[in-house]
Amino acid sequence: MKLHRLSAADLDLLASGLGGPALVDDLLRGQRSRRLMILKLVVDHGPGLTADHRQALAVLAAADQRDHAAVAGLVDxxxxxxxAGALLRLIAGEPEPSDVARQLDRLVPYAVVAAHRAGISAELVGRIHRGELVLPTLGRLRLDTEQQQGPVKFVSRPPGLWVDGREVPATDSAQSPHWQPLRALRAPGPPAVTVPIDDIDPCRGNYHIDASPRLSSPAFNRWQHEFASTWQIVARHVPRRAEELAVALRTIVPLRKPNLDAARSATSRDAVGAIGLDLPVSAAEFATTLVHEIQHSKLTAAMDIEPLCAMSGEAVHFAPWRSDPRPVAGLLQGVYAFLGVADTWRALYTGSDGFPEAARQFANVRADVRAAVEALVRSDELTPAGRRFVDGLSVAIDDLGTVSVARSLVTAAETRVAAKRVAWRRRRGLADGT
Structure with missing residues (x-):
């Protein structure tokens, strides 16, 4: 596993709000190393490893030796x-070996899919839970069996793949009562993009909103239409961000929609490259949401390589987009995400396609990041790399200030932030000041 580093030049690029596809790809390779380190830790020190799990690990190693890129793509x-994150949290809590074994059962489908991708033969025994199992990157299989859990035989024999004698369909368009393929959203370019929309994996529910159950065909088709329309906006108005998104956006997890008039989104600390969201109400909102959440993924991956602040710091600060006080690490994440959002609204505002809400949205988000970065500039919890990064953020935010917006919108945005700050301080029992 490679030791990853971020140079001062890399930090400066990221602090601009972008970074470029090559650097983003490097960041995500760092996540690959992190995941493999977690798996090794669990295998070496966690309880519950069975002979079937060890055989699966051997198949993974053989597949990696035959076709490293194929297996790396699976880990990515x-x-x-x-x-991997769920495994790490599980063994940290002194679990029962049977609980760890149940989580480790996912090794077997991962291994057989790795063998399939690498084009090698393998036979493995795994276990089914609740009458169904997920083959990563392929789909979900419901077995013809009355038992809800028990042993299952997996066979990779190029070019096919079998589970308990049933051949797995080779395309994502094949559906049956027993097979639900992992589908993907596609949009032409440049850059063209294909993004899995995961409504089947049992590990997809790591968000503050419940993951959606399997999308119906009409619902999937609506996602596809909205995504394709949104991608054209991103590619036209923020092409450099489109280049990054084409590298970084690895999965969309549809969430249940609790409010028909608004949309919510989230990222998971473990699932860098995935976005959980319910379908946004407009293409412009969809575009800024993609940018917002991938900014979080980029910064999470960067901070795994180069810490920017004291993660255990106790200082808490005002963030205009939250009602609760934020630690420095959370404030960094917020400023970085909304810097990307402000830049996207700026492009939509100054472009020629006409987005009526863009001027107001740009003024509001720009005022938000200006107010929030003040606390970062004063913080004594930043590392030297974090100090350099925040200095770069400040320059990028100042650059947004050179864009002219109607004075009435600027005043309204500044008044809005000031009112939020006053309300935040009152909730905390504080007087004036910041």
Whole structure:
């Protein structure tokens, strides 16, 4: 596993709000190393490892030796990260070996899919839970069996893949009562993009809103239409961000929609590259949401390589987009995400396509990041790398200030932030000041 570093030049690029596809790809390779380190830790020190799990590990190693890129692509999926994170949290709590074994059962489908991707033969025995199992990157299989759990035989024999004698369909368009393929959203470019929309994986529910159950065909088709329309906006108005998104956006997890007039979104610390969201109400909102959440993924991956602040720091600060006080690490995440949002609204505002809400949205988000970065500038919890990063953020935010917006919108945005600050301080029992 590679030791990853971020140079001063890398930090400066990221602090601009962008970074470029090559640097973003490097950040995500760092996540690959992190996930493999977690798996090794669990295998070496966690309880519950069975002979079937060890055989699966041997198949993974053989597949990696035959086709490293194929197996790396499997580890790079955000759901592998979610699974690895769940394993790590589980063994940290002195669990029963049977609980760890149950989580480790996912090794077997991962291994057989790795063998399939690498083009090698393998036979493995795994276990089914609740009458169904997920083959990562492929789909979900419901077995013809009355038992809800028990042993299952997996066979990779190129070019096919079998589970308990049933051949797994080779395309994501094949559906049956027993097979639900992992579907993908697609949009032409440049850059063209294909993003899995995961409504099947058991590790997809790591958000503050419940994950959606399997999307119906009409619902999926609506997602596809809205995504394709949104991608054209991103590619036209913020092409450099489109280049980053084409590298970083690895999965979309549809969430239940609790409010028909608004949309919510989230990222998971373990599933870098995945976005959980319910369908936004407009293409412009969809575009800014994609940018917002991938900014979080970029910064999480960067801070795994180069810490920017004291993660255990106790100081808490005002953030205009939250009612609760934020630690420095959370404030960094918020400023970075909303810097990307402000830049996107700026492009929509200054572009020629006409987005009526863009001027007001740009003024509001710009005022938010200006107010929030003040606390970061004064913080004594930043590392030297974090100090350099925040200095770069300040320059990027100042650059947004050079864009002219109607004075009435600027005043309204500043008044809005000031009112939020006063309300925040009153909730905390504080007087004036910041």
């Amino acid at each position: 999926t955000p759901m592998f990260g979610s699974w």
